[in-house]
Amino acid sequence: MNRLFLPADNAVERALQGLALTHPDLLELHRDPLYLTGRRRNPARRVGLVSGGGSGHEPLHSGFVGPGMLDAAVPGRVFASPHNRQIHEASKKAAGPDGVLHIVKNYTGDRINFGIAAERLRADGIPVRRVLVDDDLATDDASTATGRRGTGATVLVEKLLGGAADTGLGLDELADLGTLFADASRSVAVAARAQTSPSRGGEAFELPDNTLEYGVGIHGERAAEALPNPGLEDLVAHMTDQVLGALPHAADSVLLLVNGLGATTLLELQAVHALVCEALDKRGVHVAGRLVGTYVPALDMSGFSLTLTTLGAGWLDFWNSPAHTPAFTVLEPTR
Amino acid sequence: MNRLFLPADNAVERALQGLALTHPDLLELHRDPLYLTGRRRNPARRVGLVSGGGSGHEPLHSGFVGPGMLDAAVPGRVFASPHNRQIHEASKKAAGPDGVLHIVKNYTGDRINFGIAAERLRADGIPVRRVLVDDDLATDDASTATGRRGTGATVLVEKLLGGAADTGLGLDELADLGTLFADASRSVAVAARAQTSPSRGGEAFELPDNTLEYGVGIHGERAAEALPNPGLEDLVAHMTDQVLGALPHAADSVLLLVNGLGATTLLELQAVHALVCEALDKRGVHVAGRLVGTYVPALDMSGFSLTLTTLGAGWLDFWNSPAHTPAFTVLEPTR
Numbered sequence: 001m002n003r004l005f006l007p008a009d010n011a012v013e014r015a016l017q018g019l020a021l022t023h024p025d026l027l028e029l030h031r032d033p034l035y036l037t038g039r040r041r042n043p044a045r046r047v048g049l050v051s052g053g054g055s056g057h058e059p060l061h062s063g064f065v066g067p068g069m070l071d072a073a074v075p076g077r078v079f080a081s082p083h084n085r086q087i088h089e090a091s092k093k094a095a096g097p098d099g100v101l102h103i104v105k106n107y108t109g110d111r112i113n114f115g116i117a118a119e120r121l122r123a124d125g126i127p128v129r130r131v132l133v134d135d136d137l138a139t140d141d142a143s144t145a146t147g148r149r150g151t152g153a154t155v156l157v158e159k160l161l162g163g164a165a166d167t168g169l170g171l172d173e174l175a176d177l178g179t180l181f182a183d184a185s186r187s188v189a190v191a192a193r194a195q196t197s198p199s200r201g202g203e204a205f206e207l208p209d210n211t212l213e214y215g216v217g218i219h220g221e222r223a224a225e226a227l228p229n230p231g232l233e234d235l236v237a238h239m240t241d242q243v244l245g246a247l248p249h250a251a252d253s254v255l256l257l258v259n260g261l262g263a264t265t266l267l268e269l270q271a272v273h274a275l276v277c278e279a280l281d282k283r284g285v286h287v288a289g290r291l292v293g294t295y296v297p298a299l300d301m302s303g304f305s306l307t308l309t310t311l312g313a314g315w316l317d318f319w320n321s322p323a324h325t326p327a328f329t330v331l332e333p334t335r
Numbered sequence: 336m337n338r339l340f341l342p343a344d345n346a347v348e349r350a351l352q353g354l355a356l357t358h359p360d361l362l363e364l365h366r367d368p369l370y371l372t373g374r375r376r377n378p379a380r381r382v383g384l385v386s387g388g389g390s391g392h393e394p395l396h397s398g399f400v401g402p403g404m405l406d407a408a409v410p411g412r413v414f415a416s417p418h419n420r421q422i423h424e425a426s427k428k429a430a431g432p433d434g435v436l437h438i439v440k441n442y443t444g445d446r447i448n449f450g451i452a453a454e455r456l457r458a459d460g461i462p463v464r465r466v467l468v469d470d471d472l473a474t475d476d477a478s479t480a481t482g483r484r485g486t487g488a489t490v491l492v493e494k495l496l497g498g499a500a501d502t503g504l505g506l507d508e509l510a511d512l513g514t515l516f517a518d519a520s521r522s523v524a525v526a527a528r529a530q531t532s533p534s535r536g537g538e539a540f541e542l543p544d545n546t547l548e549y550g551v552g553i554h555g556e557r558a559a560e561a562l563p564n565p566g567l568e569d570l571v572a573h574m575t576d577q578v579l580g581a582l583p584h585a586a587d588s589v590l591l592l593v594n595g596l597g598a599t600t601l602l603e604l605q606a607v608h609a610l611v612c613e614a615l616d617k618r619g620v621h622v623a624g625r626l627v628g629t630y631v632p633a634l635d636m637s638g639f640s641l642t643l644t645t646l647g648a649g650w651l652d653f654w655n656s657p658a659h660t661p662a663f664t665v666l667e668p669t670r
Contacts (some may be wrong), residue, residue: 003528003601003637005527005567006525007606014605014606015602015606017609018604018607018612019627022605022627042628058601058602061600063601186515192340193338263338263635264602265393265395265634266392266393267390268340269353270351270354270393271346271350272348273341273352273353274352274356275349276352294629299602300637302339302635324666
C-alpha cells in the first residue's frame with residue numbers, strides 16, 4: 001500500500017507553493033525554473049547562501065530560507081538532484097556583492113549540477129565557491145570514490161554559515177570557514193522501517209522483525225548489515241561513542257542534532273535526546289547548542305540520526321545569532 | 336515489528352527531560368508529580384493557562400508552553416489521561432492572580448481528571464474554569480453521549496487563548512471567549528495507515544490497500560467506514576466542504592490548520608495545504624492565519640487532519656500576538 005499522499009507529478013511545486021503561502025513575509029516562490037528565495041536578509045551579508053538537493057527531506061532546504069540562514073533553496077524531485085538551470089537562476093537572484101556560496105550535500109548528482117551552475121555563474125562574472133557537507137560516518141570507507149554522504153550536519157552547517165555570513169565575511173573567508181564546519185561534523189543514522197517508495201508504494205526495503213538498519217542513508221541507502229535491536233539505551237550509547245570516535249578533533253564542546261528520519265515521534269526523539277545527553281555527560285562532552293526534531297528526514301522512514309559538530313573558537317556566536325526561517329527561529333537577545 | 340523506539344516505562348518523563356534540556360530558558364520540569372511550567376509570562380496575564388492529556392501527540396501540549404501560550408502542560412502516559420494530582424500541582428504552580436483556566440480535549444478520562452483537579456483547586460481557594468475543545472466532526476452524532484472528540488483545534492484554541500490572556504482579561508471573560516473559540520472550530524482526519532501500537536508493536540489496525548480511514552481519531556479510534564482513496568485533490572475538496580459545512584457560523588475569514596498525524600511528510604502537508612487554499616479560495620473563504628505541520632499527531636499514523644476556525648471580531652489580534660514556545664513562534668512586529 002502507498003502510505004504517501006503525494007499528488008502525482010507536481011508534488012514538489014505544490015508543496016513549495018504551500019510553504020510560500022504559509023510564510024509570505026519570508027519567502028518568494030519562483031516557478032520557471034522552480035526555486036525559493038528569501039525576502040529579507042541582514043544588510044551586513046555580502047555573500048548569498050544557496051543550498052538545494054532532492055526533495056523528500058523537508059524542512060531541508062526550503063524550511064531554512066530566511067534572515068540568518070539561507071538566501072535561496074533549490075529543490076529537485078523526490079530524492080533527485082535539481083537541474084543546474086534552477087541552481088543557476090536561484091544563485092543569480094540570491095548573489096550578494098561578494099557572490100554566492102553553494103552548500104552541497106555530497107552526492108554525485110548534486111555535485112555535478114551545482115558544478116555546472118557554478119561554471120555558468122563564473123561565466124556571468126559572479127564569484128562562487130562551494131562547501132561540501134559529508135558527515136555520514138557509515139560511508140567513511142577508503143574504497144568509496146565518492147566519499148562520505150552528506151546528511152544531518154547540513155542543517156548545522158547552514159545555520160553556522162548563516163551566522164557567519166551575517167558578520168559580513170567575504171566569499172573566501174566564508175567558504176573556508178564552512179569547510180571547517182563540515183569537517184568538524186559526523187553523523188550516523190539508524191532505521192527500524194524503510195520509507196514508503198513514492199513510485200511503487202510499500203516499504204522501499206524490508207527489515208526483519210526487531211532488526212535495525214544501522215548506518216542507513218537519507219534516501220534509504222542500505223547499511224552494510226542489519227543488526228538485532230540492542231534496546232534504546234545501548235543503541236544510543238553505541239551511536240554516541242561511534243560519532244565521538246569519528247570526529248577529527250577532540251570534542252570538548254559540541255553542537256548536537258537529534259534528527260528524526262520521518263515517522264519517528266517527537267516523544268521518541270526527545271527521549272533519545274535525553275539519553276544522548278546522559279552519554280555525552282558521562283564522557284565529559286559539553287553540549288553548547290542543540291536541535292531536536294525532524295529536520296532531515298528520508299520521507300517517512302522510522303528512525304533517527306545523531307550528529308555532532310566539534311565547536312571551534314567563536315563558532316557558538318554563529319550558532320546563537322538571530323535567525324527566522326519556517327523551521328528555525330533564534331530570537332534576538334532580550335533587551 | 337515495533338517501529339517505535341520508546342524506552343520501556345519512563346518514555347514520557349525522559350522525553351520531557353529532553354524537551355526541558357532543549358529549552359532551558361522557556362521550560363521548567365517538575366518530576367513528582369510530572370508536569371512542565373513556563374519560566375516566563377507576560378506580566379499583563381492574570382490567568383494561568385493549563386492544558387494536558389495523553390502523550391503521543393507531541394508537540395501538543397508540552398511544545399506549546401511559553402510566553403504567549405500555555406503556562407503549564409500536564410502529560411499522561413501514551414494515550415492516557417494525566418492523574419488529577421499532576422493537574423492540581425501544575426495548576427497551583429501556574430495560577431495567576433485571577434486563577435487558572437483548564438483547556439481540555441473532550442475525552443472522558445481528561446474530563447474526569449481535570450474535573451477532580453478543579454474541585455481540589457477550588458478547595459484551595461484558587462478560581463478555576465474550563466474550556467472544552469470538541470472539534471472532530473466525525474463524532475458529531477446525537478447518539479454519542481460524550482459528544483465530539485477534541486483534536487487539532489486544540490492548538491488554535493491554545494494560541495488564541497494565549498493572545499487573549501496576554502491582554503489582561505479576567506477568568507470568566509477568558510473562559511467564555513475560549514468556549515467561543517472552541518465552538519467556532521471543526522476538524523476531520525483521514526489515515527492511510529494506523530499508528531504503531533506501543534504495547535504490542537505492529538499497526539494498531541489494518542487497512543486494505545488503497546483504502547482510507549475517513550474520520551479517524553487521534554488515538555486511532557476507527558471511523559464509521561473505510562473508503563476507497565478518491566485521489567488527493569478530490570479528498571481535499573471533500574474534506575474542505577465537510578468542515579465548512581459543519582462550522583456553526585458562516586466562514587468568511589478563518590484560521591486553518593493542516594495537521595500531520597505523525598508519519599506524513601512536510602512535503603505532503605504543504606501540498607495538501609496548497610490544495611486546501613485553492614478549495615477555500617473557490618468557495619470565497621479567506622484564510623487569515625494558518626499553521627501547517629505535525630502539531631497534533633497520533634504517534635506515527637500516516638494521515639492528516641484539516642481544522643477551520645471561523646474568526647470572530649478581534650480574534651485575529653489574539654492569533655497574531657507574540658508567542659515563543661518550542662513549537663510555535665510569533666515574532667514581535669518589526670519596529
